[in-house]
Amino acid sequence: MVELHQQYKLDIDKHIRRKRNYMWQTALLLLLSFELVVALVLHRDNEELQTQLIEGEPMEQVEALFMLTNRGEPEPLTSETLDRFAESGDRLLREWLMTSNFSRFTTPEFEKKLIESARDPVEAERFQFYDTHRIGKRCDVTLEELASLLDS
């Protein structure tokens, strides 16, 4: 009789654990679905990004350029577009053109021209930093250079 009772308790325990397993599966699946829905809602296609590139605030322009180029959409990057960004773009956008992530889409001549067109010493220092410490080019940014950049 005691053994039957114990076996019954074991069976109930297994049943409860199985139900909890299903509960967790459901909860996690719901959470995943929510994440997918959020991603779909926040999705921007290339046309929206190109509009953002032309009409957005500087930070938004950088974001648009970042996403378009990483998606493999270099169409907006004609040399005229690049020159326009370099000449009249906001400071932030000009800096972005010098970073490692963007160097695949420019040429050394363009980067040299950009460095020479620095509008003030702070911008010049930043351009120089990005150019010197390009990922893959030189792996030894010093703490002194970092301190100077952070202070500027």
Place this chain on the structure above:
Amino acid sequence: MSDPTLAGDLPELQKIDPQKIGYQNVGAQKIGKGWFFGVIGLGVVIRLAFLLLAGDIQPYADEANYLYLALVWNRFSLYSGGLPYLWPPGYPFCLATMLSGFGLDGIFVLKLCQVILSGVIGGTVMLLASRLFSTRAARLAGLIWCFYLPLVGFTHYLWPETLFLCLFMPGFYLLVRWWQHTPRETAVPEKLVLAGVLIGFALLIKEVALWWCLLVAILIIIRDRAMSFRSSTGRAFVFLLAVSVVVVPWSLRNNEVYDRFAPVGATLGQNVFFGMNAYYLNFDYPGPAQEPAARENVTIRKMLTQSVSKPWKRSEALNIIDQSSENVRRGLSYALEHPSFMLGTRIKRMADWVSPMSFFVRHYGMDEGGYTDSALANPVFRKIAVTLALLLPVLVMAWAVGGIAFCLQGHTVRGLILWTLLYFATTGALIAGVSRYRISIEPILIVLAAAFILRDRNAVGNRMKAAVICVTGWVLLIGLWLINAMEVFVSGQCAW
């Protein structure tokens, strides 16, 4: 009459080997709270001392790249990857946050956080050893962890290993606890979910364990095959779901930015370019040792790594995920075209993976940067530290082989531990063998080493089989160490 508890009053369970019963929660109580927190405190103090004595180490290699990414993140509110890698975002995010909050001092603050959080690794090592083996093994494992210099080093470098282990090891421990519970059908799913969540966050720091998660799911299904198929797959599914819930938002972000699927990052392609190519690179050796090491070891290295063809070139695809995929394809293609060269280089990579070298020793051997200008460069201290740093990995690996052979016999988690070790060894050997890729499992090796040293010599088990496995493992290890002996000797001389 009180209700009988599951683990208490069932007469059948009392006759079963205690090792195969779901453990009571041993925790710090059995190790002794004083001992438990004392060892963690000792380990943290040692790491803190090294941090302070190391001073401001100039960033080197990936450290500089991580800083660059953090600066870009703060400046542009964008995570730009780590060309040509797409690194997971966790570590650059931590660095960016610290730099944003503390300026240049943010580097020290992050290292300090790494030192303090490393206590989680030490605690988990002891809990794991206590759970799997014995209280004495737990205490010894904790002490070994305290003084294990390769792990100490990573607490004051700008590399993500420490943060990764702070999440991965507790996740692994919870997985072991879930795995050990008997009867299996009554194991609570919450441990499995929490393990998955922790490992998911660990993947956002380093993606090395990505396919290990799938391996664990398969092991769960195989282990529980006696149950209904629905039950066993349900449990594996819960684990994968828990990991996915953490990782998928970042995967969706990658899809939005790159229009491609990358679960966490895309680092495999670049690692394949370095590791499955016609030239040989070993980032363990300090700069001054690279050429002399190559000269000293010329015969063995030539025998194993001499290529008969030109190296293959890295893909120039504009999309970084396409670039990584293409590099993997080129690496595999190269491997199939040169099978004997690949075999030789994989043996050399395995030798590199089990090499006693470490970034800690490398930092002593660098002619610029590293510990050169720090208080750690004191001549006497340097000799002791380098000797210990070279000796401890050798001892731990050798003892761990003994632990695998003697102490895991009949253990409920034997399969999980062995497959975990094999997975990380394979990634190291297949891609780019370097001691850093062994760091992910060194806490587990420390646990096995402690278990072997304090094993019960009268324990029942197939001792002949264990001895054969142990000796075979030692012979293989010694053979691999001999392959790199001259290189390690030259590097050690630079560091010494």
